[in-house]
Amino acid sequence: MDDDAILDTDHQMQAEPFAPQIFSPTKTALSGTTAGRKAKSDATVPKIRGGIGVVIRKAVRRSNRDLTLLRSHGQHLLPQQTSHSSPTGTIGAVESIQDRAFIVLRLKQRHENVPHFASYEAYIQEVGAKLKGSTADKIKDQNSVVVEALFQPQVAEYLKLCPGKLVRIYEPLHFVTEQRAVGSTSKPKWFLLSTQLAEQKVERWNRNIGK
Numbered sequence: 664m665d666d667d668a669i670l671d672t673d674h675q676m677q678a679e680p681f682a683p684q685i686f687s688p689t690k691t692a693l694s695g696t697t698a699g700r701k702a703k704s705d706a707t708v709p710k711i712r713g714g715i716g717v718v719i720r721k722a723v724r725r726s727n728r729d730l731t732l733l734r735s736h737g738q739h740l741l742p743q744q745t746s747h748s749s750p751t752g753t754i755g756a757v758e759s760i761q762d763r764a765f766i767v768l769r770l771k772q773r774h775e776n777v778p779h780f781a782s783y784e785a786y787i788q789e790v791g792a793k794l795k796g797s798t799a800d801k802i803k804d805q806n807s808v809v810v811e812a813l814f815q816p817q818v819a820e821y822l823k824l825c826p827g828k829l830v831r832i833y834e835p836l837h838f839v840t841e842q843r844a845v846g847s848t849s850k851p852k853w854f855l856l857s858t859q860l861a862e863q864k865v866e867r868w869n870r871n872i873g874k
Contacts, residue, residue, distance in 0.1 A: 760860055763833040764793035766803075767864055768812055768855075770828050781819035784809050785855075788829065798838045802853060810838075812855040822863055829864040 767789035774782040787803040787810060794800055802808050812832075814824065822830065832855070841852040 760833050763860070764836075765791045765831050765833045766794065766799045766836065768810070768830045768832060770812075770824060770826050770830065771809065772826050773824075774811070777813070779816075781814040781816055781824060783812050783814070783824065783826075785812050785830075786810070794836075799836060802838070808850065808853065810853045810855050812858055814858050814861070818859055818861060822861060830861050831864045832858050833860040835860075 768785040769788045771784040790800045835857050837856040839854045
């Protein structure tokens with residue numbers, strides 16, 4: 664039975680013409696693609712024969728497996744921008760968002776008159792160790808300074824934002840100060856942009872409060 668299967672496979676491979684389009688598709692081959700279907704480069708991977716095909720298939724399977732395992736453990740992944748953020752110095756690896764520098768905001772109230780954004784007045788309650796001496800740290804030292812944080816509507820909905828909630832926001836952080844007229848005595852207002860990388864921060868309440 665095994666000999667017959669091997670023989671059949673050998674005959675099939677000999678009968679099947681070699682298609683160089685697998686490695687370098689021609690314009691003719693691409694033009695023959697039906698309008699309802701999109702050419703998928705990944706679909707050519709299983710067709711590549713020889714040692715390189717085996718290597719590519721193993722790499723694809725390993726990558727898919729690793730991503731599945733990481734996501735199942737609740738990890739949020741981002742491509743690393745530099746080798747400095749990787750302990751091994753490997754460029755192109757993945758990192759957890761939770762390893763990035765962060766600040767914690769306490770939301771105060773929402774501004775309904777800001778179009779296309781969920782805008783909240785907030786205080787900077789905590790600054791991560793990696794941001795000591797940064798703009799965020801200097802703003803935090805001024806307890807009376809209110810920051811207006813702009814969230815994408817879908818982010819605000821996902822995090823269920825509301826006044827009083829604590830939100831941890833990870834880098835990149837972009838603070839922009841409001842332009843004041845010359846001679847104005849009022850303090851400039853700070854805006855916080857790029858708040859997509861955010862998560863709720865669960866506040867630990869003291870059980871003895873009120874007793």
